[in-house]
Amino acid sequence: MKQPLALFLFAIATATVLPAHAQLLPQSQAPQGNQPLDRIVAVVDDGIILQSELNEAMRSVQQQYASDPSQLPPQDVLARQVLDRLILMKLQVQRADDQGIHVSDADIDQAVAAVAQQNKMSPEQLRAAVEQDGSSFVAFRKQLADQLVAQRLHESVVRDQVSISDSEINNLLASPTYKAGEVHLSHIQISVPSGGNAADIEAAQKKAQQAVDAIKGGMDFKAAAIRFSDAQDALDGGDLGWRRMDEVPPAFVDSISTLKPGDVTAALRGPTGFHILKLIDQRAPSRQVITEYHARQILIKPSELMTPEQARQKAEDLYNQITTKKGDFTKLAKDNSKDDTTANAGGDMGWFPQQAWGGAIAQQLTTLKDNQVSQPFQTEAGWHIIQLLGTRQSDRTNDIERDQARQAIGNRKAEQAYDDYLREMRSSAYINVLVPELRDPNLPNGGQSGTGKS
Incomplete structure (x- = not known):
């Protein structure tokens, strides 16, 4: 049986760091025959998101989970999740354009080659697979270009805001809360808008508690992440992969330290909102x-x-x-x-x-x-x-430990800096979801804002 393209290409269009096996959202084709005309589902600053884009993104996510569709939330919830990530990507591309951040055709060609290599294809075979799946390769390249632009925006923000001193490294290694070893984590993030008021915090806390209750009621954590999380990795089930304990925000270390593999924390308040963490596995440090x-x-x-x-x-x-x-x-x-x-x-x-x-x-x-x-x-x-x-x-354990501590502090600062940047960017943008059922019922005003560009 033919393997759907979405099984070996990304189905999420909002990654800010592009791995070699970049997952992509193939874009839709123009309406044909008696198909209804496209409609605008959201206005994002100077840009728009079409129903066809949302439909194609939805289709890609559904194909990705075709072997276990029970992981996906109801259709209306999934549509809101996917639209939210399309909005975030649109904002990042617009902000990058404002800052003069662009990519060349050669950059895109190189990224296409990397995607093809990861999937054991030639670029020509990748193109044929995209088109066989019913998508435009031109639109495929445009989607990939957007991800590259977002990656460069991320690098620019982090480069300008993140620095690490030797004293910070010494303080981390000497801290009584410092823990060695590695943990494999998944998370659900319920963000509070930048400058959010008491109503915003209450709404986020309520949504976080709904997620906790659903997990306690038997919902798989991955399915809960897809349904409730507004982190960029939500449609991947919130998987954070393996992280050293020194990379985990200090506010969460104590909670994680008491977990056994498979355990889930309560909703933890962090600087950007509420977080629910699951410990998938852990491993002890070794001498180097x-x-x-x-x-x-x-x-x-x-x-x-x-x-x-x-x-x-x-x-x-x-x-x-x-x-x-x-x-x-x-x-x-x-x-x-x-x-x-x-x-x-x-x-x-x-x-x-x-x-x-x-x-x-x-x-x-x-x-x-x-x-x-x-x-x-x-x-x-x-x-x-x-x-x-x-x-x-x-x-070289001590030397490597210091290098890892430096990297952990840098990663933590970078993650926090870019998360703050995205929240501020979204809060200051003009976002108008035109389809009422696509607005988030858990957030004030459906998560819309109107303070951005005129």
Whole structure:
């Protein structure tokens, strides 16, 4: 049986970070025959969302869950969820355009190739699959372009707002709340609008409690996320994947620490609204012991005064001097090597992990015994001669822990910064859902706003 395209292409159009296996929303074709004319279902600042776009997005999500349609909420709830994400994507693309953020055809071609590779296809086969599924490949590329633009907007916001100091890393590692290890989490997020009032908070809390009650009543967490969550990953069942404990917001760490796999928290109040977390699995930290190498090198670079062939011949001559004991490696490196970081030290590269100097040098190291000198080999930098001086096993747990702490703080700040940005963007935008049944009954004014562009 033919596998639906939506099973191996994304069915969600609101991801702000584009993975290699990007899921996409194929867009609809123009009405044909006696099909009714399209209608506008929502106005979003200067843009619109058509019924055909919503229908196609709905169809893609339904195909994605075709093997287990019970995970999906009722049709009206799903329509509101999908429309909400289409609105969010529209706003991100508009904001990016205002900031001069664009993508080129070459960028889109590269992304199409990545999607095709992830699905074990050529770009031509991917195009055929999209069109066979009844969708326009031009619209497919436009959808992919929108996701790329949203990704670059995300990068721009995070770059401008996120910085990490050594003191923050030290404070995190020294904190009594710091927990090592990793957890696999899913979540449901009920956001409070930026600048929300007491009525907004009460409505969000009520919706969060409805989600908690539904889960306690037997609803699968993934289905509850699809139905209730307004996070961007809601239609993926709220799966956050594996995260180190130091990446989890501190306000939630204590609650997660008491859970066993399969347990679900109560509705937790956070800075952006209410969160419900499920612990899927957890794993303990391990020591990080790696092999380090001590080596020295001579690098001969071609230049205006030395052709590539002359560089090769000089490297061969130096190699012969070293191996026949007619030249001292340290002196030859000081006199001849063009590597600015090691030449003055007689070519000494110090102790380093295998890949620290690139794949070509790493490959040579695995072939050498202690004190053995490699034959000259070529990289983009020029011709190298490497001598392996020794190896050792090094416990890098502390160094890696600091790197992970830096990354965790950065990820946490980035996530918070962009979430705040999206909430502010939505609150200040003009959003008018024209179809009454598509308005969210749990939010004041159906979640609409009218403070944006005129």
